[in-house]
Amino acid sequence: VNDTAELGATALTPDWLEVQYRTHATALLRLAVLLTHDRATAEDVVHDAFVSLHRRGQTPRPGAELAYLRRSVVNGVVGRGRRTATAARARLVPVPDTPSPEVDSLRHSDHRALAGAVRALPDRQRACVVLHYWGEMTDAGIAEALSISPGAVKSHLHRARATLAGRLENLR
Amino acid sequence: MTYDLDQELRTAFDAEVAGITASDELWERIRATAETVPEGRSPRRPGRGSVGRRAGWYLAAAAAGIVVAAAVAITATRHEPGVTTNPGPPPTTATTSTPPTTAAPGPDAGPASEESPPGTTEPPPGGGDSPAPTAALAVLRDGRMVRLDLAAQRVGAEYGRLYSPDDAPQPEERTANAIGDIDVSADGSALMYSTVGEPAMGTAYRTTLAGFARVGDQPVWTNTSHLAISPDGRFVVHAYDDLLVSAPDGRELSRLDLPTGSDYPDALWWSPDGTRIAYRTTSYHTNGSVAGRTIRVARWDGTALAADPDAPPRAGAAIRWAPDGGLVVLPGDPLLSRTSSDGRWTLVVAADGRLHRVGPDGEDTPLFAATRFQYAEPIDIRAGS
Numbered sequence: 325v326n327d328t329a330e331l332g333a334t335a336l337t338p339d340w341l342e343v344q345y346r347t348h349a350t351a352l353l354r355l356a357v358l359l360t361h362d363r364a365t366a367e368d369v370v371h372d373a374f375v376s377l378h379r380r381g382q383t384p385r386p387g388a389e390l391a392y393l394r395r396s397v398v399n400g401v402v403g404r405g406r407r408t409a410t411a412a413r414a415r416l417v418p419v420p421d422t423p424s425p426e427v428d429s430l431r432h433s434d435h436r437a438l439a440g441a442v443r444a445l446p447d448r449q450r451a452c453v454v455l456h457y458w459g460e461m462t463d464a465g466i467a468e469a470l471s472i473s474p475g476a477v478k479s480h481l482h483r484a485r486a487t488l489a490g491r492l493e494n495l496r
Numbered sequence: 497m498t499y500d501l502d503q504e505l506r507t508a509f510d511a512e513v514a515g516i517t518a519s520d521e522l523w524e525r526i527r528a529t530a531e532t533v534p535e536g537r538s539p540r541r542p543g544r545g546s547v548g549r550r551a552g553w554y555l556a557a558a559a560a561g562i563v564v565a566a567a568v569a570i571t572a573t574r575h576e577p578g579v580t581t582n583p584g585p586p587p588t589t590a591t592t593s594t595p596p597t598t599a600a601p602g603p604d605a606g607p608a609s610e611e612s613p614p615g616t617t618e619p620p621p622g623g624g625d626s627p628a629p630t631a632a633l634a635v636l637r638d639g640r641m642v643r644l645d646l647a648a649q650r651v652g653a654e655y656g657r658l659y660s661p662d663d664a665p666q667p668e669e670r671t672a673n674a675i676g677d678i679d680v681s682a683d684g685s686a687l688m689y690s691t692v693g694e695p696a697m698g699t700a701y702r703t704t705l706a707g708f709a710r711v712g713d714q715p716v717w718t719n720t721s722h723l724a725i726s727p728d729g730r731f732v733v734h735a736y737d738d739l740l741v742s743a744p745d746g747r748e749l750s751r752l753d754l755p756t757g758s759d760y761p762d763a764l765w766w767s768p769d770g771t772r773i774a775y776r777t778t779s780y781h782t783n784g785s786v787a788g789r790t791i792r793v794a795r796w797d798g799t800a801l802a803a804d805p806d807a808p809p810r811a812g813a814a815i816r817w818a819p820d821g822g823l824v825v826l827p828g829d830p831l832l833s834r835t836s837s838d839g840r841w842t843l844v845v846a847a848d849g850r851l852h853r854v855g856p857d858g859e860d861t862p863l864f865a866a867t868r869f870q871y872a873e874p875i876d877i878r879a880g881s
Contacts, residue, residue: 439508443781
């Protein structure tokens, strides 16, 4: 997949959008779940990504569809907590004080320690870790998805690894 | 045994998403939403990118409705010798405090009237911060206060959306256009404030004051949700994703350290001598609850001096510089606080609407009930406790 996700000149149609959904939505949803640790929020993010693409009215360049949608998903997650908090401060959205059921269930899984440590990472560090280890993306691809420099990706990954190693060491 | 973190991460991630598939129901949601939105509309993804387009809105809203109300005349209620060593400007503007019956709603009231979304007077539960104020106080060097009220003319009720996936009006998503920060220049001639109407975004304005009358608003920075003017008026520290020190005319002078990509600066305090800045950064869980807060100190040129990465989640809503140069981080979550130019006290409007003065050794003196900012009596906040 070419990570340069520029829009093409082809008009977008509903059928084309559905094809993209059938092709990429599961991968995008899994990515969103890993980034948000919440299935409902993840579905909202994927929903917004496809609706945003529809609103563009043009398809991405052929081959860049997944990269485009993935970047939209990542951008929809990074900073989402802050936006949610701000919305709540404007008295529009209640902020839950307890973890979602999905998060809670992870506590009882075999991977709860690691999942908890990843969940506690800052947004961009978490995104870098997920895209690197699960998405198997290059630093350049992650940088493009997050709109940051490759150097910043390396820095985020380095800090995230150090944090995760430290937290897991404490648990052992 | 060697612990392979990389392999553990891959295994954990694969296990976490195993069995997750995109459903037909989600596609139907997407299709239904898409059908209501014409293709080719300019997207408005929430986030920092749209602030420039919104600046005009902010300016229009500000020009239309913002009132810098001459708030409280600080005429000394205790006429003790020595209290009036700094008399401030002539009392012509100072003696006409806003009548309680006409005072605009304060932070607890939100946008006025029937356009307020239902339930908006309720603060967010547990993990969130208090509602952002739509009215705020700035303290002049001589102890007078200036009040900025965005809700007075229902600007917030008419303006803005949150997270709207399209351009159609969605009244239930209207936001109270709230104030991020407010500060007054050292000579009292200009007031700067930031708005946080859209999610976490804002625009900083500079308002020229003639006495207490607002002359005009001028946008200075976009992507600015918080700001503070240095005591000597030479610098302004302002923040959104970045934390910058600029000259009041907008020239960037330095950047302050934000170690991680998800720590957002949201409270700024200059030291009384204007050389250092204490600032709080907050990281959030995806659901909007606070994940952690850090208190940092840096020189104005960006040199990091200290950091406390383990600040309690609700700490730092008010910080005071102690006379010995140390920091006092107050717990709690007041709606707003301002420290006097000499650092001797902090004026805190608590979540219950009461006004407190907190002194350098931590004593907390309730001044008067300022619920809904209906001031009962003017009071000299320069007086000793």
